Amino acid sequence: MRPVRSLKDFKELLQAGFESNEESLEAFGKTYSTQLKAYLVESNAPHPDSFGCPLGSWNNIDSSGWYVNRDVEPSNTLFLDSTRDRVWILYSLLDATQSDFIVENWVKSTNNLDSCWLSRGNLLHWENLSGWSRRGMGLRFSDGLSPEESSGNFSLKAWHGANRYVEGLDEILKIAQDKFAIYSVRFQKKSGGSISISAEWYSDGKVTINRAEDADEVLISVAEMANRYADSLKEATNLRNKKIAPFEIDFSKRIEDLDAFSATVTKGQGAMKLWLAEIEACQDFRRFKGVDLHTWDRILLDVGPDYVYLTVPGKGCVNAAPRLAVVQGEDNAGRASIYHDGTEVFA
């Protein structure tokens, strides 16, 4: 079996998977092809060595900042691109269930690592690029703060081709996406008359490549999203440093149960990763102070009926802003937009 020692090897392995080329796959010890998954990971440390590997151990390949997992079965299944300071890309050739479990645990249990929480603008980014077209979306509203018997949860996953066989489908999707958070979008890219990439992006920074023709084209498209997110982090950090204003997250729905919100963050529970103490309360407004468990940086949070002010003092990590927008939006507050002193960020 041939180990992956170079970026070229990695691309050849991907290409063999895309072509379901048994001979090429066998050379790398694989008997069948799995869909490529990539996870955008936000990091506050410069090198991945200090974090350990989600499966086995990281080994350098020939290109600086690139790693492969070894010393485990199955090896050559995880690949890390840490060439950007703040946003890494973890590529996975594991089966979907195993892959999600391993990567989510790695991110969740490691201080200084977080997901890249993709806003609506990020998820729909491909629509503005030539050759790309939308082929479906997933919407989610868990109503997680309401008691189970009265929760008004909503979930919709709609895939469609180039034609609309259900009359009025676009209108329904438009109404639903205006009200609820988008948690996944499927896009296709056409080149030379055929589909060159079919991918599904998720709001937690994951992408599944359902179909592709060219490994380079896939890696470039994933890197494009990573670069956009890295730029957003930089822009948001600069705004926070220069201006005294907080991040303002506006939601399309009311946060109905502030008591339940308060109880969750006081215990440091939930996907928001916040541990807060409530310091001011009135009927539809709460103030909190505490820490972001992602980095243990300080966080000041003011929660109104359909908005949140988030202040990150000092040099704290600003990734809490998109995390809150995505997690809170999908859980109970619907469509979310993030602003800093009137400028939309993470858009």
Next chain:
Amino acid sequence: MDYAIEPLLLTKRAEDKTPDIVGSGKSGWLIVEITLNSGSKEPNLRSYSSIDPRFLAQHGLETHDTPPDVISSRLSFVDDGPHCQLIVKDRLEVIKEDQVNNKLLKSALIASRGIDLTRLPSLPFTLLPEMRANEIRVGLIEIIMQLFKPGCEGKSLKQFMDEGLERLSDSVSINAQRILRDKIRTEMDALVKDVLEGYLIFDKAKGVYKSTEKFKQHPKTMERIALKLRDWAGIGPQKTLDSFLR
């Protein structure tokens, strides 16, 4: 406009003056006195008009050859004489704005009149030299919570102060910092000896407050500490999910 907090300045008769906030920019300079005192501040405010503006340069502020605009800020009205007054209770009240000479400042104050102050976003700095004991405790809450970060080596009094002052840190005079540091010491010592006894200690050798191994990152423990910090800071009882369900 750049600013300094509690800077030492001299009048033209070489008398010491330490106003709460001094701001200076191209359009002029101003002094703001913040008080909860029920007596009139008129004599103090009047004396600020005789501060020699050349001393602004000692604090890195732009100098001027005119007297400052002097403003007082309070929670309720007390007559402070012929000076502009800001009442910062629930809505911003601006009184006697005709006393302000700086046109830009005057129009900005008029434009801000009536804004709701109750739901303004939290500010990134959580400590100020003027703060009383309970305000300092509230200002320290999340800085204390950081001590429970796994592997945290603790924080010194200076770290508590610098982090609480955040971007104000360079603008606060040395003397005001010394006084603030002493106030923080008093509150932290009480916290360690009583409210969070067993969870926090003061490491004399290293001069830092740090957490002990008693802390476990468990929801119950985290909730208990968050609620103890609220009580310590004098904030009323918080509703929990349990009380909500009862």
